[in-house]
Amino acid sequence: MTKSFDAYEKISVATDVVILTSDEVETNNPRMSAPKGLKVLLVKRDEEPFNGEWSLPGGFVDVNVGIEQAARNKVAQKTGVENLYMEQLYTYGNELDRDPRGRVISIAYLALLNKENIQQNTDSNTKESQWFWVMIKNGQLLYSTDGKGYYLIDNLKIAFDHKQILQDALERLKNKVLYTDVAFQLLPELFTMRELQDIFELLHGKTIYSFRRFIESKVEETELISDGKAHRPAKLYRRR
Amino acid sequence: MTKSFDAYEKISVATDVVILTSDEVETNNPRMSAPKGLKVLLVKRDEEPFNGEWSLPGGFVDVNVGIEQAARNKVAQKTGVENLYMEQLYTYGNELDRDPRGRVISIAYLALLNKENIQQNTDSNTKESQWFWVMIKNGQLLYSTDGKGYYLIDNLKIAFDHKQILQDALERLKNKVLYTDVAFQLLPELFTMRELQDIFELLHGKTIYSFRRFIESKVEETELISDGKAHRPAKLYRRR
DNA sequence: ATAATAGTGTCTCTAAGACATTATGCG
DNA sequence: CGCATAATGTCTTAGAGACACTATTAT
Secondary structure: OOOOHHHOOOEEEEEEEEEEEEEEOOOOOOOOOOOEEEEEEEEEOOOOOOOOOEEOOEEEOOOOOOHHHHHHHHHHHHHOOOOOEEEEEEEEOOOOOOOOOOOEEEEEEEEEOOHHHOOOOOOOOOOOEEEEEEEEEOOEEEEEOOOOOOEEHHHOOEOOOHHHHHHHHHHHHHHHHHHOOHHHHHOOOOEOHHHHHHHHHHHHOOOOOOHHHHHHHHEEEEEEEEOOOOOOOEEEEEEO | OOOOHHHOOOEEEEEEEEEEEEEEOOOOOOOOOOOEEEEEEEEEOOOOOOOOOEEOOEEEOOOOOOHHHHHHHHHHHHHOOOOOEEEEEEEEOOOOOOOOOOOEEEEEEEEEOOHHHOOOOOOOOOOOEEEEEEEEEOOEEEEEOOOOOOEEHHHOOEOOOHHHHHHHHHHHHHHHHHHOOHHHHHOOOOEOHHHHHHHHHHHHOOOOOOHHHHHHHHEEEEEEEEOOOOOOOEEEEEEO
16 A cells, blocks of 8 residues: 555656735826735746746745745746845645646745846746736736736736646745735835725725724834825835 | 756655644543643654654645645545545745755645544555644643643654744634634534634634624524533534 | 533623814925 | 825724533433
């Protein structure tokens, strides 16, 4: 019944990383402030299978590299960021034909980073990559290329089961911001209440009342102020 | 930079399953009722590495079997139970030398079952297996062979990183019983409030006040009664 | 009667939902 | 000034913690 170690055919192991950051959507109205959005990094595949479709950054795990390290290496390659918050999401491998090339299981990670740390042009390979805005509304995952018009994620061609992974990632983050401090990983050191609140509201798809009261124990006020717009300026806060 | 599919050495993939059930601890006092405990199934290794130590039921994933199915097969082999609650816990694979035989990553599952469904002697192989009582007290994982004297888990010889997996499993269950209905999976269809409460209290290592109030929306009363002991009998409930 | 547990009631405290009110700076 | 947003205050409700009190059976 029990076969020995070497009797088992080995399996291809991959990691895929949902890399998220927050950024402000462009506005040219000097009265309105720029709303914050959540962005995920996708890369366009340039080979079969799913040639031309969008996919999560990822790749196969080398037999001499730990699984989380493999994911970190991929993030470093795509964004230049070395130290960042990362957590394991889930391992996908129930379907034998997830990947038409052969049996592949994939360990998905969630990586959160502050956009100020992102390096441009660090990727030594030539694959096209793009940040897409994402949000959850009525339990549905929406995406946008400009932060204004949001569409159902099904309208975007996404390779493998990566749509599911992305969905699972946002669902996890949605829950986790409520009982951990992960949300701060998405922002620079200094931020306004509104910027932080926008992240929570995007994930939950609804306005959060009395957000200040909810978050106040986790932040501390600074003397600095976010100025420039035609309305009352906001104090800047940092994580406590 | 990007190597092709076949350029990667494949990796051994295993699953390990934390199989839990609840059972009552023997008492011969006709006045006291039998307290409920949590039990985990461990198997004694009969080969290197870690020969003679206890380990979680598990094994390598066949290239033609889905990862969850592999875990389900293992549970069926050890307990005879085919339909049961199971969820993926975490994938262990950061350390390259988790297994001295070679690079192995392991996907851990949590399986919950009602002891009434367990078949005896279903295991066709000859490995010795044993149910150990477990509980969390002051954040520490304790085990017992008789449900009475509990000891630090470090006093038990456990193979690989399976102690960590077991710890992670109980931590997950501890949190999950609070916001899901998974606890019912550990009990027969009919149970008393005290049996259910015992499970919650074992996991949290403290008494839970007003447990009825907390759980009442999830259960429904039956006309049946748990009799036999020298004190007020308890109504039996079922999951709503 | 009494040991031992089942089951109910109540008081307090904290956190969240919903929203009204006041403050501030630029165009 | 008034638009747009920041920041504070308040009323209500839901739930958890802690514990007192009453009910019921076999010995």
